[in-house]
Amino acid sequence: MKDSVVLERISKGDEKALDYLYRKYYKMMTNIILKNNGTEQEAKDIYQDALVVFWQKVISNQLVLTSKISTYLYSVCLNLWRKELERKSKLSNEEKDGVEYLDQESEERSYIIRNCIEQLGDTCKKILMYYYFDDMSMQEIADNLGLANTETAKTKKYKCKKRLDSLIKSKYSESDFLD
Template sequence: MAYYFDELIVSEIKKKNEVALRELYKAHYPMVVNLIRSNNGTEQEAKDIYQEAVIAFYEKVQEEDFVLTCKIKTYLYAVCRRLWLKRLAEKKRFHGNIEETETFLGIEEEMVTIEENEKKFARMRESLSGLGEPCRGILEDFYINDLSMEAISEKFGYTNADNAKNQKYKCLQRLKKLFFATYKEDLP
């Protein structure tokens, strides 16, 4: 359910829907207030930090190649945490570790996972661009553009949807080979 909410929010923010932005703001604000107040901050400072984080998220979502690779909550928490650490350092009020709330233990691990996923997505994009036509077009139309096999069959001139489906399977196998060939090259 949370994932669906996140996808819906991202979709609506891409359309510059202010209602979605307000919902996003309300949904995670208490988390940030808790983080900032339990780490030498005021509610006003929490508002400022959260505002910056939401703006950063909004701008990121507007980028054409943006892909949500974690929960919005995780993203906002990480950004707010970094901004708050920076602000504390500037004010010389930072004396060691920032206190984590129980709910958000493991944020560093999740950020590592996010970075690894971003590398995999980049590799997948690279593999997909190296695939060539018609395979790239078939896979993009099916997995990204949500076209039916019947529509793909018509678009690419196959005699029926089953032939198009067989071709999609072969293209997917070629994509996997390309992906794992580059994946093995990146291993230490």
Template sequence: MSNKLSSSVPTDREVVLGILNNSEEALNKLYLGYYPMVLQFILNNSGDEDDAKDVYQESIIVLYNKIKSGNFELSSKLKTYIYSVSRRIWLKKLSQMGKKTGNLADFEDVVAVEVDLEVHEEKDRQFEKMQSALVHLGEPCKTIIQDFYINNLSMQDISEKFGYTNTDNAKTQKYKCLQRLKKLFFQV
């Protein structure tokens, strides 16, 4: 048996293993496999195609983070999990827009996903706080932090880029920048 995924909807196990192994093919199959179901749900419940794309994208991120965190247990079908996450996200958006959510045209299977969504939303908030803190950090700190933690530059590269006499001076500067970033992060 080849280890290429079949052209139909992949099995739940294939998707989970694919995501754990950073397989782009598994993610693509996931997008193709379950998007029509979410699109149908959103269209039947006061939404349009753009809403469906946004909700589906967010649901896949929730699933992806859940699998990567290592505590994903397939207690339900992936289809049900994705549907449940999408449904909760859409219900929340509808209520934020002040629309009634009384009689939803619904799919029978739904699982509880509140905790997963809370974790996802908390990560989003933390990311936004970090972005804001970085903006307020100013130069050269912002670039040093980004070069080291995001662009994976070595202290040697950073030292040369900023004209420090040696890597120890660059490390000291990075340490000071991190202290300032922490202060800003907890103020935001």
């Protein structure tokens, strides 16, 4: 089932579409938590919470989807899991170790990059999101954007990446990435 069909069905209150998403992405989403020191039960809970967030956003017409549903759910799961880890850390009064600092640093980098991508034009934004966050091939990108061929898509991606690099360098310093 295509993402657009799933969104339409969910917006009309079709819970079977939500069940479809649950089954389709269950393994992918729970593996995120399991690979980051979560238990099977925590993984299930986080994924269910992510689906509730998704459902509520769709029903209330607050969802602005600029990527695949799977990418959106992945981000929500990661954010919910990070919040849960922070909550656990506060409860146990344990200091964060180096690995968690790396995760936080990676999250900050991702935030900076996503923020700059949002400032690019619509075509560049779509190309970079499709390529880096949705793992689409150049052929899929060309097809989705109605470009002549994969070479055109590659050229546009290259130019967009250069614009993104320039934008990041103009707004942020190296220390923004190293703190």
